[in-house]
Amino acid sequence: MDRPSLAELDRAHVWHPFTQADEWEEDDPLVVERAEGRWLFDTRGRKYLDACSSLWVSVHGHRHPTVDAAVRAQLDRVAHTTLLGLASGPSVQLAAALCARTGFDRVFYSDSGSTAVEIALKMAFQWHAQRGDTGRTRFAALAEAYHGDTIGAVSVGGIGLFHAVYGPLLMDVLRLPCPNGPDDGEAAVAVQRIEAAGDTLAAVIVEPLVQGAAGMRMHGREFLEPVLTAARRVGALTILDEVAVGVGRLGTFLATEQLDHEPDFVCLGKGLTNGYLPLAATLTRGRIYDGFRGDHGRTFFHGHTFTGNALACAAATACLEVFEAESTLDNVQARSTQMGSILREVSALESVASVRQKGMMAAIDLTDTQPRAGHRFCLAMRSRGVLMRPLGNTLVLMPPLSITDEELLFLGTQLVGALSG
Numbered sequence: 001m002d003r004p005s006l007a008e009l010d011r012a013h014v015w016h017p018f019t020q021a022d023e024w025e026e027d028d029p030l031v032v033e034r035a036e037g038r039w040l041f042d043t044r045g046r047k048y049l050d051a052c053s054s055l056w057v058s059v060h061g062h063r064h065p066t067v068d069a070a071v072r073a074q075l076d077r078v079a080h081t082t083l084l085g086l087a088s089g090p091s092v093q094l095a096a097a098l099c100a101r102t103g104f105d106r107v108f109y110s111d112s113g114s115t116a117v118e119i120a121l122k123m124a125f126q127w128h129a130q131r132g133d134t135g136r137t138r139f140a141a142l143a144e145a146y147h148g149d150t151i152g153a154v155s156v157g158g159i160g161l162f163h164a165v166y167g168p169l170l171m172d173v174l175r176l177p178c179p180n181g182p183d184d185g186e187a188a189v190a191v192q193r194i195e196a197a198g199d200t201l202a203a204v205i206v207e208p209l210v211q212g213a214a215g216m217r218m219h220g221r222e223f224l225e226p227v228l229t230a231a232r233r234v235g236a237l238t239i240l241d242e243v244a245v246g247v248g249r250l251g252t253f254l255a256t257e258q259l260d261h262e263p264d265f266v267c268l269g270k271g272l273t274n275g276y277l278p279l280a281a282t283l284t285r286g287r288i289y290d291g292f293r294g295d296h297g298r299t300f301f302h303g304h305t306f307t308g309n310a311l312a313c314a315a316a317t318a319c320l321e322v323f324e325a326e327s328t329l330d331n332v333q334a335r336s337t338q339m340g341s342i343l344r345e346v347s348a349l350e351s352v353a354s355v356r357q358k359g360m361m362a363a364i365d366l367t368d369t370q371p372r373a374g375h376r377f378c379l380a381m382r383s384r385g386v387l388m389r390p391l392g393n394t395l396v397l398m399p400p401l402s403i404t405d406e407e408l409l410f411l412g413t414q415l416v417g418a419l420s421g
């Protein structure tokens with residue numbers, strides 16, 4: 001008897017994330033075998049440009065020699081040791097490098113964007129409580145927010161399709177309006193709601209400048225800064241979830257660098273290890289850390305088994321080094337401009353309703369609003385050698401930050417071809 005193929009075994013045993021089983025089984029799965037730079041190769045030997053950075057994680061490209069070497073070298077020392085009661089070289093080096101790069105003082109490690117957010121929420125609540133501010137029991141979050149899939153992160157999330165079913169399980173969160181485009185009075189309403197909530201608020205959490213999973217909804221400083229300033233005025237802490245926009249995506253290492261606001265927490269994940277290993281970081285200030293000193297009972301009783309994994313930290317430190325060695329942020333500037341011209345060309349096409357872009361994050365809304373139009377378009381792009389993943393009927397362009405001008409030209413040509421077809 002023939003051995004079952006990988007595709008058959010996948011259908012039989014893998015439960016895919018954010019995927020409807022009936023829809024998944026309609027198509028033949030593409031099985032990735034290997035990768036090189038910005039390109040993925042499937043088990044049939046076909047080659048695809050990774051235009052979604054393997055779901056927004058690949059910063060310098062796959063199999064980057066510096067990151068590969070750092071992981072291999074660490075593997076020859078030790079793969080993992082716990083941070084509960086022990087220190088480890090890779091976790092120390094990465095924390096020091098992240099603090100030097102961002103101006104934060106402390107790094108708390110975990111292994112996904114969701115956990116980085118949970119940690120910030122719990123730290124904010126406990127910090128207030130330990131100062132005697134026990135009435136600060138609520139969080140404020142933006143409409144259409146996405147902060148991850150654990151229950152705390154879902155509570156602050158606001159995407160009906162993903163989150164409504166869990167309603168009975170969630171915390172009561174103060175919802176703030178958020179524009180998609182220039183501020184149209186949303187900031188004033190949000191500020192007023194924050195002021196009304198006053199000293200019941202533990203923290204305000206936002207995805208700064210781009211609400212990724214909501215469909216790449218984009219807002220500007222003129223909306224965000226008054227909201228964050230109001231949070232601070234009422235004594236609430238500010239949490240900037242940079243899981244999607246951080247690590248260079250918007251042209252600065254942190255998106256926060258583009259704001260006149262110094263947040264209490266920044267959450268990083270995704271691109272931190274160049275997508276090699278699951279690692280997330282909650283960055284915070286010395287004054288927050290100091291609020292947990294004292295009696296044993298004031299400890300932050302939180303930590304995951306793989307917190308500060310040595311291989312992941314080694315990959316992340318190497319990833320930071322490559323930012324310097326390859327002047328990655330300069331490439332982001334140049335490629336963002338090039339993406340801008342592609343989007344101008346695309347926006348003139350009949351199949352396109354609107355486009356938007358910040359740095360190397362861009363969205364194309366299709367005029368076709370039939371169910372799964374975005375998915376069908378991405379299948380057409382796949383046959384043209386480009387891998388993308390849509391958000392509903394919005395196409396997402398999130399190529400690796402190291403993409404070359406030729407590769408971006410290829411992406412643009414295929415995009416215009418498929419959208420014109």
Ligand code: PMP
Pocket residue numbers: 111112113114115117146147148149207212213241242243244245269270
């Ligand atoms: N926050 C934001 C802004 C995100 O985009 C995501 C993931 N798309 C998360 C949190 C959750 O990250 P993870 O999937 O690693 O849990």
